[in-house]
Amino acid sequence: MLFFSVFKTLEGKEVVVEMKNGVELLGELHSVDQYLNVKLNNVRPVNADRFPQLASLRNCFIRGSVVRYISLSKSDVDVALLQDASRREAMKAN
Amino acid sequence: SLAELRERAMAAVKQPVDLVALSLDERVFVKCRGDRELRGTLHAFDQHLNMILGDVEETIREEVDGKTTERKREKEMLFVRGDVVILISPPVATQ
Numbered sequence: 001m002l003f004f005s006v007f008k009t010l011e012g013k014e015v016v017v018e019m020k021n022g023v024e025l026l027g028e029l030h031s032v033d034q035y036l037n038v039k040l041n042n043v044r045p046v047n048a049d050r051f052p053q054l055a056s057l058r059n060c061f062i063r064g065s066v067v068r069y070i071s072l073s074k075s076d077v078d079v080a081l082l083q084d085a086s087r088r089e090a091m092k093a094n
Numbered sequence: 095s096l097a098e099l100r101e102r103a104m105a106a107v108k109q110p111v112d113l114v115a116l117s118l119d120e121r122v123f124v125k126c127r128g129d130r131e132l133r134g135t136l137h138a139f140d141q142h143l144n145m146i147l148g149d150v151e152e153t154i155r156e157e158v159d160g161k162t163t164e165r166k167r168e169k170e171m172l173f174v175r176g177d178v179v180i181l182i183s184p185p186v187a188t189q
Contacts, residue, residue, distance in 0.1 A: 002140045070173040082138035083118045087099050090115040
């Protein structure tokens with residue numbers, strides 16, 4: 001549940017979701033669920049020239065399994081907290 | 095305390111995923127599906143190998159007109175979904 005919690009703290013922040021098909025969407029993270037499905041608001045395509053059909057997209061739901069990367073701002077995360085939480089998760093699994 | 099947590103992490107390498115924990119806050123090399131490689135600082139991971147990397151350089155190898163080219167991109171903070179990960183390792187010595 002680590003990344004679910006991380007993304008909950010990022011709700012309202014701007015992210016870029018890159019999907020496995022190469023499509024990149026810049027938007028405001030509206031919500032996330034346990035499968036890391038995401039809903040983005042105020043979407044703007046990053047590669048508008050390659051994917052003109054996305055020009056009219058405003059809000060969307062993205063299935064977690066199609067995501068490759070989500071780009072974040074360094075200022076939106078606390079790396080020390082992340083590392084600590086990861087160590088705890090790793091020890092819980094033991 | 096943080097030092098105790100770190101010590102216990104070092105001592106408790108039971109599963110392959112525990113090796114990944116040893117690389118927290120270190121530079122790692124990640125080979126991904128789609129002929130991609132990432133180099134970044136490991137800040138977070140889980141049992142699916144979902145990760146958050148900082149100061150990332152992505153290298154993409156592509157075939158364009160029969161020639162293999164390398165493309166690089168940089169991201170300051172990147173979530174990587176675990177199902178694209180092939181391997182995680184400390185950076186290769188030559189880098």
